[in-house]
Amino acid sequence: MADQPQAQEFDVLVLGGGSAGYAAALRSVQHGLSVGLVEKSKLGGTCLHTGCIPTKAYLHAAELADEARESEKYGVKTSFEGIDMAALRNYKDGIVAGKHKGLTGLLKMRKVTVVEGEGTLVSPTEVDVGGTRYAARHIVLATGSTAKTMGLPLSEKIITSTEALELDRVPQSAIVLGGGVIGSEFASAWASYGTDVTIIEGLPSLVPNEDPAIIKQLERSFKKRGISFNTGTFFTDVSETADGVKVTLEDGKTFEAEICLVAVGRGPVTEGLGFEEQGITLDRGFVITDERLHTGVGSIYAVGDIVPGLQLAHRGYQQGIFVAEEIAGNSPMVVEDINIPKVTFSQPEIMSVGYTQPKAEEEFGTDQIEVTEYNLAGNGKSSILGTAGLIKMVGVKGGPIVGVHGIGSRIGEQIGEAQLIVNWEAYPEDVATLVHAHPTQNEAMGEAAMALFGHPLHG
Amino acid sequence: MADQPQAQEFDVLVLGGGSAGYAAALRSVQHGLSVGLVEKSKLGGTCLHTGCIPTKAYLHAAELADEARESEKYGVKTSFEGIDMAALRNYKDGIVAGKHKGLTGLLKMRKVTVVEGEGTLVSPTEVDVGGTRYAARHIVLATGSTAKTMGLPLSEKIITSTEALELDRVPQSAIVLGGGVIGSEFASAWASYGTDVTIIEGLPSLVPNEDPAIIKQLERSFKKRGISFNTGTFFTDVSETADGVKVTLEDGKTFEAEICLVAVGRGPVTEGLGFEEQGITLDRGFVITDERLHTGVGSIYAVGDIVPGLQLAHRGYQQGIFVAEEIAGNSPMVVEDINIPKVTFSQPEIMSVGYTQPKAEEEFGTDQIEVTEYNLAGNGKSSILGTAGLIKMVGVKGGPIVGVHGIGSRIGEQIGEAQLIVNWEAYPEDVATLVHAHPTQNEAMGEAAMALFGHPLHG
Amino acid sequence: KPAPQPEPAAETSASTSPSGSGAEGYVTPLVRRLARKEEIDLSEVTGTGVGGRIRKQDVLDVVEARKARAAEAP
Numbered sequence A, B: 001m002a003d004q005p006q007a008q009e010f011d012v013l014v015l016g017g018g019s020a021g022y023a024a025a026l027r028s029v030q031h032g033l034s035v036g037l038v039e040k041s042k043l044g045g046t047c048l049h050t051g052c053i054p055t056k057a058y059l060h061a062a063e064l065a066d067e068a069r070e071s072e073k074y075g076v077k078t079s080f081e082g083i084d085m086a087a088l089r090n091y092k093d094g095i096v097a098g099k100h101k102g103l104t105g106l107l108k109m110r111k112v113t114v115v116e117g118e119g120t121l122v123s124p125t126e127v128d129v130g131g132t133r134y135a136a137r138h139i140v141l142a143t144g145s146t147a148k149t150m151g152l153p154l155s156e157k158i159i160t161s162t163e164a165l166e167l168d169r170v171p172q173s174a175i176v177l178g179g180g181v182i183g184s185e186f187a188s189a190w191a192s193y194g195t196d197v198t199i200i201e202g203l204p205s206l207v208p209n210e211d212p213a214i215i216k217q218l219e220r221s222f223k224k225r226g227i228s229f230n231t232g233t234f235f236t237d238v239s240e241t242a243d244g245v246k247v248t249l250e251d252g253k254t255f256e257a258e259i260c261l262v263a264v265g266r267g268p269v270t271e272g273l274g275f276e277e278q279g280i281t282l283d284r285g286f287v288i289t290d291e292r293l294h295t296g297v298g299s300i301y302a303v304g305d306i307v308p309g310l311q312l313a314h315r316g317y318q319q320g321i322f323v324a325e326e327i328a329g330n331s332p333m334v335v336e337d338i339n340i341p342k343v344t345f346s347q348p349e350i351m352s353v354g355y356t357q358p359k360a361e362e363e364f365g366t367d368q369i370e371v372t373e374y375n376l377a378g379n380g381k382s383s384i385l386g387t388a389g390l391i392k393m394v395g396v397k398g399g400p401i402v403g404v405h406g407i408g409s410r411i412g413e414q415i416g417e418a419q420l421i422v423n424w425e426a427y428p429e430d431v432a433t434l435v436h437a438h439p440t441q442n443e444a445m446g447e448a449a450m451a452l453f454g455h456p457l458h459g
Numbered sequence C: 001k002p003a004p005q006p007e008p009a010a011e012t013s014a015s016t017s018p019s020g021s022g023a024e025g026y027v028t029p030l031v032r033r034l035a036r037k038e039e040i041d042l043s044e045v046t047g048t049g050v051g052g053r054i055r056k057q058d059v060l061d062v063v064e065a066r067k068a069r070a071a072e073a074p
């Protein structure tokens, strides 16, 4: 009775070992189920190896570079002598390796059976990996996403985020196609390193999913930082030139730079994996599920980036945990995408959860909502850090706060309080009556709530 | 009917324009009351001019210095060349001046009548300022606190925090008497600037009011940073030597350094102000009030550092607002000191709200509580920042989370979520079911709650 | 999705007090949300918290009692 025979038939089999997949696996074993996890590349997936973690290491170095440049103003004599790309990659690789080791150890300790190889769904209860069939009562699809390239010819100079993380130098100049989260983060990091950056965004603004007040502030800050951007016109062509790349827009305008980062979104990894053959519905490659993440076939669920909606690692965790609880019979609560916290780690950072003003107006009616914007200029700690920015709260009149948004250096960490406010349906006075710790950036959350309640303290 | 005659008789008269006093004044005008505010020195009081704000500016410069020293590890080539004390003071003074101007403008805009001069209570409804009597239906005492010196002979070399903020150089070496919040913050800043620091604390540990797990981590971090400390023995003497100072402890041990910072606590400013003469009870100088901050005399209230308990600016705001609401007849809810958020801005930072483990054991019974400690080593963003630390949560079994504590670089900003959890009496599952944004330090709050709930994700 | 509609009686009393904090009327957002989920009228719940404040446990107790009554019912 060794592990082997048991390992071929599981209670739960997860296809893909990224954020969503491993969360489903880990939570399932906590409920006493036997779990297999199939991974063709590296445990941890996009987020750990080519997503969240390495980009945030690069952005921390960017912050250090900015601070070194500015620190004389604060009485700290330093000189910034440039980026040492080899050392930066070492640091980044060290963080990734450490987390990868930790995750691998954790899965082992919790007795998740990891199967290495590319899996294909071959029946509603079976996955084939390199000729071996693994059966399970429940299957969770978590094969994640990959950068969309829109048919552009990738090369040394036309790259996606994955290649950008392996560059051996700081580019002199770069065009970033796409002003969403990933594009804005790379633009921000490179600008801090000294690159001349231009963002091309087809929609009318950068980070188009954010609240208008946040967008305005980000664009203002990026401009101040010397990051150029061209919004509202789509590109038609990207080509290599003798010494770089050229991007042509619909209106004929052209831009040239040393390299071009293609950050126009991420598409699902579902092709050729047998999903449709088993009767699962795909829409432009995404797996369509019901509200409870069930695919409608057998006991097959889908989680993470292959499910349409926010492509975020912690949404993947949330869905992975949700499905594990569902399989365990615990009828978990559905957390809608609108209530998932979001952070963009550019300089300045953005955080948001819940409704933007336009979305709230649409949902509740323009005359049913009220908003407040608290300018970080009034916040002591933000002045000390030297950051501009704001906290915006959107409330239903006489009702709960349904959206919290913020922008400014380091403001991402305010997402915790914001998330509780929105998810717990707090009223402005619930927050306003709790005086916040002085002098923190967190105070700005309290001030915004006081203002929404009609009694600003310092505002 | 000019402003003048009206100004001599107010609905509310506040004595002292620090955090507590000005909050009472601002909130009172919001309720339509006429308000006078007597201030003998500068509006904003200790916190703005010689407390929270200038110290945090110094601590931000300290952070920049640490980062500059370490940044090669992160691939950012910089060299740290020392502190430019003149520039640092300029920066600090600029922040203070900006906030002072803002506050002065705000009080003016809100039509608070500011009376300059030292006020004395001369009847239950009157305050004398330089021979002029100002009458009011309600009086709020908010005269604040000042550094205790325990009879030590202050000099160029034996100084309090006020003088420390005006030093024109980075001392080579310093002895800090007192390892509480203020002592630990100065020790931390100076160590970052390059000073050789020794803390002398009579109680058995640094920051003795914190949870034992936090204390242990702070002491470990300070040791690693080269900050020496001697705890558990009180000092008996401080004297000047030819080129510095000498501190002698009860056990005969002596310590020498260039300067000595006396940070052994702050005492109330109430002497000679007529309080006792009007029948107000003082205890070691502190004003004794009932739970609703009433002094028992006429309609006289006391707020801020003159009321025994936590000496924090935002507790002052809270009390000031409370009394304004009370006067306006709104029966506000009492916020107990235990539920006031606390942050220590040393490197590493500390945040805490609610019960420490020992206090919870005392209050609820040892077998009625459960605790969890989440090590920041498991938190991606903390690894990226290069910080050690932990989040600790204390819960009542089957009941709410009653204490949240944290330590680590930048961890102070987690106080917002911590404060909501404790003040809103959240159960572990209320927090654990909300997956936190990745990769933030805030995630550690979610992980701690999940662990307390019995289902850690990454732990 | 949060409901924008006016809430049950106990709640309006909390939100009409200008400070939003009158001890008797005040419940935390979590208690309010739980009460709505369990369809419990907070004005009929006895609070055991400071100053008679309704805590989550008080609402949970009512839920339990109701379940017990439902089980006993013929």
Ligand SMILES: Cc1cc2nc3c(=O)[nH]c(=O)nc-3n(C[C@H](O)[C@H](O)[C@H](O)COP(=O)(O)OP(=O)(O)OC[C@H]3O[C@@H](n4cnc5c(N)ncnc54)[C@H](O)[C@@H]3O)c2cc1C
Pocket (backbone or CB within 6 Å): A015, A016, A017, A018, A019, A020, A021, A038, A039, A040, A041, A042, A043, A044, A045, A046, A047, A048, A050, A051, A052, A053, A055, A117, A118, A119, A120, A142, A143, A144, A145, A146, A161, A182, A269, A273, A303, A304, A305, A306, A311, A312, A313, A314, A315, A316, A345, B437, B438, B439
């Ligand atoms: C540059 C960048 C930055 C980002 N930053 C953030 C951020 O800061 N915060 C955030 O929340 N999100 C961020 N994201 C998004 C985040 O990485 C994704 O949302 C998350 O990784 C999705 O998790 P997943 O498990 O659905 O998919 P993935 O992480 O893509 O994992 C899927 C896994 O399945 C494996 N797999 C695929 N097919 C098969 C198969 N047939 N057989 C076996 N294994 C298979 C893959 O090898 C992979 O390991 C970022 C993404 C990028 C690209």
Ligand SMILES: Cc1cc2nc3c(=O)[nH]c(=O)nc-3n(C[C@H](O)[C@H](O)[C@H](O)COP(=O)(O)OP(=O)(O)OC[C@H]3O[C@@H](n4cnc5c(N)ncnc54)[C@H](O)[C@@H]3O)c2cc1C
Pocket (backbone or CB within 6 Å): A437, A438, A439, B015, B016, B017, B018, B019, B020, B021, B038, B039, B040, B041, B042, B043, B044, B045, B046, B047, B048, B050, B051, B052, B053, B055, B117, B118, B119, B120, B142, B143, B144, B145, B146, B161, B182, B269, B273, B303, B304, B305, B306, B311, B312, B313, B314, B315, B316, B345
């Ligand atoms: C070095 C240091 C760092 C600190 N850091 C922090 C921190 O980070 N966070 C935090 O929350 N707290 C901090 N504090 C504590 C904070 O400063 C105090 O809790 C806060 O200032 C108390 O406010 P208050 O209004 O009670 O008194 P004060 O701020 O002391 O104000 C009292 C005011 O009354 C005036 N006054 C006194 N007597 C009279 C009179 N007879 N007539 C007229 N006016 C009079 C004084 O001039 C003064 O302006 C710090 C304190 C120090 C010393």
